[in-house]
Amino acid sequence: MPSLASAQDETTKPAIIGVLDTQKVLRDSIAMRSLSQQIEARRNSFQEELRKQEDALRAADQELARQRSILSPEAFAEKRSQLEQQVSSLQRQVQTRRKELDRVYGEAVKQVQGALVSIAQKIASERQLDLVLPKTAVVLVRNDMEITDEVVKRLNETLTEVTVPSVQN
Secondary structure, three states: OOOHHHHHHHHOOOOOEEEEOHHHHHHHOHHHHHHHHHHHHHHHHHHHHHHHHHHHHHHHHHHHHHHOOOOOHHHHHHHHHHHHHHHHHHHHHHHHHHHHHHHHHHHHHHHHHHHHHHHHHHHHHHOOOOEEEEHHHOOOOOHHHEOHHHHHHHHHHHOOOOOOOOOOO
16 A cells, blocks of 8 residues: 555656746846946936026025124024025925836836736746745756746837836926
8 A cells, every 4th residue: 555655756746847047037138138227317417407406496595694793693594494485495396306216217117116016927827837036045956947037028129118107396
């Protein structure tokens, strides 16, 4: 009479495993490069706009310092308060814009990740993989178990660009 362990061995087939380096896929993806370039262009534009506003505030501060001797203490205090409010407003605007830029970047990355998962699922189905593990969870892997390069190739064929949504001001 066969034991329970030998009966399970006869009916259980070994799992077929694939390994995917998602960081490499994202790094080598044409869509992610496009996304990074778009975000960098928006950051640069924002930095230039911010620099102009900071220069204007700095000039206003210097002008206020020059006027200190001719303004009454109350008028000087009022103008100083207005300038400080403008500085605070600019700081809030900077925080808001950065958060919004991070948010739209995250949305765009999710599009790429969604395509990545879809492609990985297709490859898993084609190769009859039972399990796909992230490369970060694996110490050693045989080359034939790696599906990363195939995912990159298909992702680059399918998704070459992701449009970053507009940033709310």
